[in-house]
Amino acid sequence: MDTLSGLLLAFISIVIINNLVFTKFLGICPYLGVSGRIDMAFGMGMAVTFVVTLSGTLTYMINNWILMPLGLEVARYVCFILVIAGAVQLVEMYVRKFFPSLYDSFGIFLPLITTNCAILGLCLFLNLWGVDSLILAVVQSFGAGIGFTMAICIMAGIRENLQLADVPECLKGAPITLITAGLLAMAFMGFAGMIR
Amino acid sequence: MTNEVEAKAGVYRDTLLAGLWRENPVFRLLLGMCPTLAVTAAVKPALTMGCCVIFVLVCSNVIISLMRNLLKPHLRILMFTLTIATFVTIADLVLRAFMPDMSEVLGPYVPLIIVNCIIICRAEACASKNGVVVSVIDAVGMGVGFTGTLCVLASIRELLATGKIFEVAVMPDAYVPWAAMGMPVGAFVTLGLMLGLVNLTSKGRA
Secondary structure, three states: OOOOOHHHHHHHHHHHHHHHHHHHHOOOHHHHHHHOOHHHHHHHHHHHHHHHHHHHHHHHHHHHHHHHOOHHHHHHHHHHHHHHHHHHHHHHHHHHHHOHHHHHHHHOOEEEEEEHEEEEEEEEHHOOOOOOOHHHHHHHHHHHHHHHHHHHHHHHHHHHHHHHOOOOHEEEEEEHHHHHHHHHHHHHOOOOOOOO | HHHHHHHHHHHHHHHHHHHHHHOOOOOOOOOHHHHHHHHOHHHHHHHHHHHHHHHHHHHHHHHHHOOOOOHHHHHHHHHHHHHHHHHHHHHHHHHHHOOOHHHHHHHHHHHHHHHHHHHHHHHHHHHHOOOOHHHHHHHHHHHHHHHHHHHHHHHHHHHHHHHEEOEEOOOOOOOOOEEEEEEOOHHHHHHHHHHHHHHHHOOOOO
């Protein structure tokens, strides 16, 4: 799997076919919360991409090089969540220093990346899929972030247009967003089986 | 004296009912969406998941409520997460030991309870401000409310996707299973319509 084409396939597969939002239901909370405007959605996607790449790589290394040899799999979840919380703290400091306006518009959602299931979920899935090389783990983590960014940007684009549409009163807000996400998930099902 | 007791009982009842319906975590607060969507393809995993969440919620609320006066503000969230992660590890190990097939079905969604917003939200909003008893009642209310919602959603999806509930056939043989309901599409659309229905019914009273 370490060949270039193998890596490329793994990347495409996690961006499109095994997209975390549409097939694994991960990261739905920020997906519903931040997808109102496209610039914020993109910023959120970038932040998540950075955190997920960093923590996916780190947790892979910790899991395979420290926990497994020492037989400490019991402490896996605690270690993973510590790594993710640290990475999010890093991003938060960086964004506050260099993009203060973006920092203000994110509000509570930035620290909440810690509890974004997409990130912990990916770290666990890497483990479950039996990813066997560090480079593959890095590529898949990065791909997961890109997939999330893509999903949230598509959604933000649709929602910006949805404001002009005549939606029934009781479906406004979260319900219509969920139904739209359902239709998008159906569209993404068309990609299933493209690889393997 | 009796007034005091009655007032206390009233607070407890209010807290319990808030979790069950008025502040139902899924319908009203939109928390914990990921497991709601992921494990509701059938009733049995949904129920197991609900029980795990109740266990973790009650235990972590007790611990957090006990140590609420010792916490520094900036370390608060970290301590919450570590407490929750510990109890989720316990739940995961128990599940793997006694219900291996269920553990297989739920897969990574059990450890994902750690990042379930319901638990951290209750820790922040309730357990870090109230005593142990109120925290436990709040946890039970929220947990049961969550489990109930999961089961309703799962029953609808399982019924439409396979014609069975709890793996018992209820639809006539002529029923054509609606495979899409068991897939991600079904989850998103069913939950969206249910939220719409809840909005519709509660608007008249509000």
